[in-house]
Amino acid sequence: MFEYFPENYIWSLGVAATLNSGGMIDEVDRACRPIREAAGKGDAGTRDLMLAWKRVADQVAEQAEEAEKAGHLRTAGQKWFRSAAYVCQAERMLSSKDPERIPFYQQGLDALQRSFDLIDPATTRVAVPFEGGELPAYFMKAHRANGSPAPVMIMWNGLDSTKEHMYCSEWPQELAARGISTLMVDCPGSGEALRFAGLTSRVESEDWAKACVDYLETRDDVDADRLGLVGWSLGGYYAPRAAAYEKRLKLVVAWGANHNWGEVQRRRLEREGENPVPHYWEHVLWVWGETDVDTFVEKAARVQLDGVVEQITCAFLITHGENDRQIPVAYAHRSYEQAVNATKRDLRVFTPEEGATEHVGLDHLPHVGAFTADWIEDTFRELDEAAARA
Numbered sequence: 001m002f003e004y005f006p007e008n009y010i011w012s013l014g015v016a017a018t019l020n021s022g023g024m025i026d027e028v029d030r031a032c033r034p035i036r037e038a039a040g041k042g043d044a045g046t047r048d049l050m051l052a053w054k055r056v057a058d059q060v061a062e063q064a065e066e067a068e069k070a071g072h073l074r075t076a077g078q079k080w081f082r083s084a085a086y087v088c089q090a091e092r093m094l095s096s097k098d099p100e101r102i103p104f105y106q107q108g109l110d111a112l113q114r115s116f117d118l119i120d121p122a123t124t125r126v127a128v129p130f131e132g133g134e135l136p137a138y139f140m141k142a143h144r145a146n147g148s149p150a151p152v153m154i155m156w157n158g159l160d161s162t163k164e165h166m167y168c169s170e171w172p173q174e175l176a177a178r179g180i181s182t183l184m185v186d187c188p189g190s191g192e193a194l195r196f197a198g199l200t201s202r203v204e205s206e207d208w209a210k211a212c213v214d215y216l217e218t219r220d221d222v223d224a225d226r227l228g229l230v231g232w233s234l235g236g237y238y239a240p241r242a243a244a245y246e247k248r249l250k251l252v253v254a255w256g257a258n259h260n261w262g263e264v265q266r267r268r269l270e271r272e273g274e275n276p277v278p279h280y281w282e283h284v285l286w287v288w289g290e291t292d293v294d295t296f297v298e299k300a301a302r303v304q305l306d307g308v309v310e311q312i313t314c315a316f317l318i319t320h321g322e323n324d325r326q327i328p329v330a331y332a333h334r335s336y337e338q339a340v341n342a343t344k345r346d347l348r349v350f351t352p353e354e355g356a357t358e359h360v361g362l363d364h365l366p367h368v369g370a371f372t373a374d375w376i377e378d379t380f381r382e383l384d385e386a387a388a389r390a
Contacts, residue, residue, distance in 0.1 A: 158233025
């Protein structure tokens with residue numbers, strides 16, 4: 001992986017993610033160059049990181065406003081997109097107790113909405129009804145040549161990502177080009193659901209899978225018989241767990257196997273492996289709604305897929321990086337070996353020689369993204385062909 005900060009894995013992973021999610025190398029360099037020394041401070045340097053990235057995000061936003069006033073709407077929309085991408089990558093690094101975290105996140109939301117308005121009318125903000133409230137989401141509508149309702153992939157994030165990261169990855173755009181719509185959801189414990197509604201995560205991810213499928217079934221532009229689910233990072237637990245119990249899903253993808261996340265937490269207590277974000281234990285307590293580490297680790301012991309993967313009865317893809325420093329590649333093999341009842345199962349491990357070998361392929365996101373999109377396209381086509389033969 002390209003490591004801008006060789007002494008700081010977490011910050012370097014954020015840089016790689018940004019460069020693989022629409023960031024421009026010059027703008028990223030201008031954000032990072034002033035904070036090279038701060039990278040050595042670990043968690044204590046994250047406020048310096050936020051201010052440095054905000055400075056560049058604000059500059060790009062000013063350029064977007066100037067372009068918009070001049071009537072150059074495509075240029076403005078592209079700049080609003082990048083400003084949002086920079087904000088969202090830096091925001092996820094902050095302490096949950098930082099008083100500027102929520103306003104900073106809102107800045108990213110506002111910038112991305114302006115990008116939608118100017119250059120991407122196919123993407124709209126929607127709300128998924130959930131237990132008397134709602135899960136904020138974006139829906140990217142694919143246009144099919146024959147005008148028929150489109151298949152849909154539900155996309156879930158992980159421990160620290162948001163629906164904005166999903167959109168900025170430009171992976172939903174790849175699906176749309178293949179005639180597949182995407183519902184990008186802030187699940188409990190992430191994004192707006194956590195920050196604004198206080199919804200914390202839980203073991204039973206099938207609860208919000210049901211809500212997502214119920215919502216999609218109300219839309220006349222959706223082929224409700226062709227729904228799939230993909231989750232990256234901790235979503236590599238959430239998605240397979242949900243597919244084991246929500247039988248309306250026709251396929252599921254673990255974008256980074258997370259077969260036993262509870263075991264990972266015990267290892268992190270022993271300082272084994274890399275953390276995904278600074279202020280790690282504070283962050284997981286916030287996400288899971290716990291007040292002390294011991295209680296959290298006890299709950300986290302249930303966040304594992306032994307005895308669950310066997311209940312998946314749809315098509316199942318597992319992708320993983322051979323050099324994932326957060327989640328052992330052995331978990332990908334374990335999920336694959338246990339998925340004996342899937343209608344088909346595939347495992348793809350990405351190597352250092354080809355890239356996409358780090359956590360969820362953030363070192364070469366387009367590579368793992370294209371493979372995954374192709375697999376989904378092929379699987380939906382196979383389902384259609386099987387239905388035509390029946």
